[in-house]
Amino acid sequence: MTQTTLTSADGPILAGASPRERHVSAYAELSRIIQSAGLLKRRYGFYWSLMIGSVAAFVGIWVGFALLGDSWYQLFLAAGLAVVLAQFGFLGHESAHRQIFASHRWNEWTGRVLSGLFTGLSYGWWMRKHTRHHLNPNKEGADPDIAPGVLAFSPAALERRRGLTAWLANRQGYFFFPLLLLEGLHLHVVSIQTIMRRERLKHRWVEALFVGVRLSGYLTALFVVLPPGKALAFLGVQLGLFGLLLGGSFAPNHKGMPIVPASMKIDFLRRQVLMSRNIHGGVLTDLAMGGLNYQVEHHLxxxxxxxxxxxxxxxxxxxxxxxxxxxxxxxxxxxxRVVVRYLNDVGLQARDPFKCPLTAQYRA
Structure with a gap:
């Protein structure tokens, strides 16, 4: 018995192919187009320039810190340090995705050094958390970025809250940006907790050494050169702006996009495109957001x-x-604006997380 076939740009497809099979075929077609355009080739010149420039700026800020001494002008250097550390954060993210080098080992150790010695964060914790996010963006019970915490990203998460926490959650959009000012501190706390816990962590002692040297050296320098008040002010400006820059780059990419029910199965192509949002802008936007403004392409x-x-x-x-x-x-x-409105609407207007174009498409 002979089956009739249909032909698409990516070759023959069985006439009786399921929607999932056609979707897999579509992603394969897109992958071939991207590869033939040479867009997966390494860009060593770009990354070496960015890494060397970031390290030079980092060293320059600390030289200026030592020369300036006891002065409130140090707060400008604190802001500059936050900007440079955000770039290290982006580079650590890119090395975790193996964007920088062809060698897995080079990427891994570059990410571990940049994250631990320069930003003071656990590479292993970030790697584990971010991998889960990429596998299931905005999927309840699977994406750690929408797990219940200070913020509630779905009505189901809000229903368990009572009293003051429920009142705050109903207005959580207004607290979103002030909370981002605490994100830098939160990242350091979680990194330390991860290193100290007994759960499995690759190269735990190396990470402990890197993060310990970075954080202890940083605090020692602040309190040796500056009086306690100015040292705390420097720390507050740097951590607050660092958290705002990183959180402000990651948050627009998925927050306010459809939330996927835990039981729903979606093909890779639609899973990544429909739950991601791009931010248009120029070269400065690319630099300020570490390329995360092309979230759709990054997830694909x-x-x-x-x-x-x-x-x-x-x-x-x-x-x-x-x-x-x-x-x-x-x-x-x-x-x-969408993120703030979405967070405020959770539990007030968007009672049913299944009412979204994505779900309607799959129910149809």
Missing amino acids: FPSMPRPNLRRAQPIVREFCAKHKITYTETSLFDSY
Whole structure:
């Protein structure tokens, strides 16, 4: 018995192919287009320039710190240090995704050094958490970025709250940016907790050494050069701005996009596109957000180097239009408005997380 076949740009498809099989075939087609355009090739010149420039800026800030001494002008250096540390954070993220080097070992140790010695964070903790996020963005019970915590990202999470916590959750959008000022401190606390716990952590003692040297050296320098009040002010400005820059770069990419029920199965292509949001802008936006403004392309091709994401965007956007997959892109300020409105609406208007275009598409 002979089966009739249909032909698409990626070759023959069985006429009786399931929707999931067709979706897998579509992603394979997109992957071939991206690869043929050379967009997965390494960009060593870009990354070496960025790493050397960031290290030079880091050293320069500490030289200026030592020369300036006891002065309130140190707060400007604290702000500059936060900006540089955010770049190290982005580079650590990119090395975790193997965007920088072809060698897995080079990427891993680059990320461990940048995260531990320069930003004072646990590479192993970040790696584990972020991998889970990429596998299931915005999926309840699977994505740690929407797990119940200070913020509630779904009505189900809100229903368990009572009293003051429920009142705050109903208005949590207004507290979102003030909370980001605490994100830098939170990242350091979680990193230390992860290193100290007995759970499995690769190269635990190396991470403990890196993070310990970085944090103890940092605090020692502050309190040796500055009186306690100015040292605490320096620390507060640096941690607050660092958390705001990192959190403000990650938050617009998924918050306010559809929340996926725990039981729903979605193919990879739609799972990554429909739950992600791009931020349009120029080269400065690319630098300030560490390439995370191309979130759709990053989620589809996590190992793609940052400079190639901009070149991949028109290809992916056209492909999504061809396959009738909603591709979301907006400005940075509009994305923040959406995030704040979404967080405030949780538990008030958006009672049913299943009422979203994604669910309607799959029910149909």
